[in-house]
Amino acid sequence: MICCLNPDCPSPLNVEGTKYCLACGTELTSLLRNRYRVVNLLSDEGGFGRTYLAEDVDKLNDQCVVKQLAPRVQGTWALKKAVELFKEEAIRLQQLGENAQIPQLFAYFEQDNNLYLVQEFIDGQNLSQELNQRLTYQEHEIQELLLDLLPVLKFIHQQGVIHRDIKPQNIIRRKKDGRLVLIDFGASKQLSVTVQAQKGTTIGSQGYTPIEQLQGGEAYPTSDLYSLGATCFHLLSGFSPSQLWIQNGYGWVASWREHIKHPVSKKFAQVLDRLLKIDFHERYQSADEVLADLTPQPPPLSVFPTLISQTHLTQSSILKLLVRQAQKPGFVSALVLLLAIGAGIASLQFRLGKTDLSANPTINTNSRADNYLAKTLKDHTEEVNTIAISADATKLASGSSDNTIKLWNLDTNEVKHTLKGHSDFVWSVAFSPDGKILASGSRDKTIRLWNIQQGKQIATLGEASLPVTSLAISNDGKILASGQGNRIKLWNLQTKKAITTLEGHTNIVNSIVISADSKTLVSGSWDKTIKVWNLSTRKVSKTLTGHTKEVVSTAISPNGEMIASTGVDKTIRLWNLETGKAIAILEGHTGAIVSLDFNPNGKTLASGSYDGTIKLWNLRTNQLNTTLKQDPSKVTAIRFNPNGKSLFSGRANYDIEIWRIFEPSQNEIGQGVKLNLSN
Missing domain, CATH: 2.130.10.10 (YVTN repeat-like/Quinoprotein amine dehydrogenase)
Known part of the structure; x- marks a missing residue:
């Protein structure tokens, strides 16, 4: 199929080989920038353009996402703002694309009086789609979600970026490895002490947006953490924070426990409480602070063998693994480990039980420790x-x-x-x-x-x-x-x-x-x-x-x-x-x-x-x-x-x-x- 790029086209899909759109008569573009074949409509941005699925003919027809900016708005300021935010998204993706849990930017260009942004296609479902299929999540699943996403937030905040629109629809679980990917940086803004927005331009989604962002356009790293907390509540309870916000304003955050179907541990409830504090000064101020409350203390040396996959280990293999583990934050010092080797650990050979390392991206999941x-x-x-x-x-x-x-x-x-x-x-x-x-x-x-x-x-x-x-x-x-x-x-x-x-x-x-x-x-x-x-x-x-x-x-x-x-x-x-x-x-x-x-x-x-x-x-x-x-x-x-x-x-x-x-x-x-x- 080939897709019509007229943002007002009521039925953009056409059979391959068609020259003019059968629905609106617009001449069809076979390849954007002589490279990207647009094959399907993913979403309509409501007056600002559309998002399409495309194939990159230079990369074996690898799938990618093409975002189109074709604003149909009145007034010079509104048009300027739309172009500014679109360009800003491209800049953010270029800046953040080195992180494997953020889509890469492939191209940003103008063609036929429209702006286009091409980015990596993430094959998977967003968490809103997941929730519709399963109704609610368990506490341990929410903790896994936080442990997967918080390092991504830490990364973007270190780069001076605030996402400003974290919600289930903007988090995709990648099909090939189950990792969570943060999308839609169109709402991102450069981090500053206070980011003032013109009245009527506040970015975010009702229920997920903290009060400082909604009222004055202010945004901090802790603002993203509030949105993440609201997302966790939604997945845990099945209740949309948007609906609760319409009914009760920010009063819902004090009574979130009333809406969840399964009780949660005291420790986890305290984490969610602090994420959802209305006053941003009382919230977690960084992703690291949340991780510290979620992450257990480092294991003692006696459990080290459980970190090694099932195999016979040579002394050199044990040494390599010990040194690599010793270099990780939060693990016992390399000096202690090497002294233990000197005491005779390296001379042992273990026949160990099978341990799944796939959940830890810092450990190679190879069939041999020698590779x-x-x-x-x-x-x-x-x-x-x-x-x-x-x-x-x-x-x-x-x-x-x-x-x-x-x-x-x-x-x-x-x-x-x-x-x-x-x-x-x-x-x-x-x-x-x-x-x-x-x-x-x-x-x-x-x-x-x-x-x-x-x-x-x-x-x-x-x-x-x-x-x-x-x-x-x-x-x-x-x-x-x-x-x-x-x-x-x-x-x-x-x-x-x-x-x-x-x-x-x-x-x-x-x-x-x-x-x-x-x-x-x-x-x-x-x-x-x-x-x-x-x-x-x-x-x-x-x-x-x-x-x-x-x-x-x-x-x-x-x-x-x-x-x-x-x-x-x-x-x-x-x-x-x-x-x-x-x-x-x-x-x-x-x-x-x-x-x-x-x-x-x-x-x-x-x-x-x-x-x-x-x-x-x-x-x-x-x-x-x-x-x-x-x-x-x-x-x-x-x-x-x-x-x-x-x-x-x-x-x-x-x-x-x-x-x-x-x-x-x-x-x-x-x-x-x-x-x-x-x-």
Whole structure:
């Protein structure tokens, strides 16, 4: 479907391919900003515009939210205020989007005399919808809600922002991980001692809005805490604070206990009492104060084993876990723990009962304690799209939607150079075998070559009419291959001249990889096929079919015997490179898989997905060995270190992670996710 963007259209949905809206006659916009396909209406903002569901065609039709500002108001002041608040929301999202529980801002632009804001789509239900299905919540569920949301409020308040409209409709429980996401920052304002609003412009919702915000437009961090308390009461009782406020004004907060169906503990009642104080001076003044009253005292050392997942632990594993736990706020000091190790704890091996760590985002929920997040590299200001590692494992290159490439020194984990020159997203990077040259491909339709040592551009290859989606350099250093549209161009890396163009795919070539012997090129395309090319004859030797949706990533095993392919259908397929026959199908991801890489020893295949996880597949046992997850944001790129002992991952949250990897022995078996062997 395609959606009409006329804010007054009574029936905006139209069949794909329609040129003019059947309901209002407005010419339909196929792509906003040549990128976003609007497919459905989510809500009407009542005279100020609409909110739509859209697909980002540059990100495999990934869903996003498009907010439209098309104010139909009278008067210069009202129009100015509407534009001001809309722009303010974009600024707030840009400022706060690094938090995984706040939607990211993707774009803010003007088109056809309307303003548009594009942000992350959160798949899930808001708490108002949840409440309608279940009627009320229990005390322990409300406490879990507070423990999940209070750190988000702490974060936004530290950034100088007050939300000003916290209520069940603006809190979404994300389907993929159950975390709560705070939305709708259109009411946010910069934090100051007193924020005065013009009469009639008070922001908030009746019943959830504290008295200082309603009467004088004043807003403090404690104002958000009142709204959070009112939200908790609504979920606990099933009674809307809005209705109670209409009947009794702020008198309802003194008698909230009369409306709840199940009694609550004295301690929790005291927390809710203080959240709902009418006088803001008597309320909690910060999220930390609430957390302090909700959080139990740190556990004694004797319960430490319950923090470790079910496994046999080596001394080194115990040491790693103890040190990581010791670094956490509220835990016993690292010195005490290390003294305990010296006293003999590290020499013990535990067989521990199973403990679910998934509720604690600071602990890696891996199948082995030996796999752990060692470092996070932060310098990009937009999504990391691609990464590459030099053959000598001393340098890492990362390309981003911020249009830059970062060259990292892996000895110091610091940025050595920031390469600027592309005018649009950098989609692919590749090192020459000697590590002296980096090639980069971009949505700006150029391929650029860079001197690594100097951090300077040395050439731009040819003229491209299409964005460059993928790059690969042969191990002999002679050929650079680039995916541009449905074609693959081969370049002589020494002369920097085009050699030939490979044609055969019918849709975008999204992945190119060249075998270690520089004789074979494998390409994956949005036409759902994988093609194997002979680089001597420049001809297709095999076309592999089986994927039901777009192929996004391909990889060749180090020994040149196997191809791995994956994409939007969430499966990984293994193929015999020589015969082209299917070997196996790996399943387990719940989102599109966008990156694959073989460990240099050929024993493990890594996959990175939009579901936020990295999975390590044991190719000896045909089982999933480990799932790595530290952050819920999408994994956009993965690469093994040439030594095989670490794995690098790029994410949509702008970060690059460095994982230390344990390789299973011949007899070890993973967590039991089997392959579905194909016929």
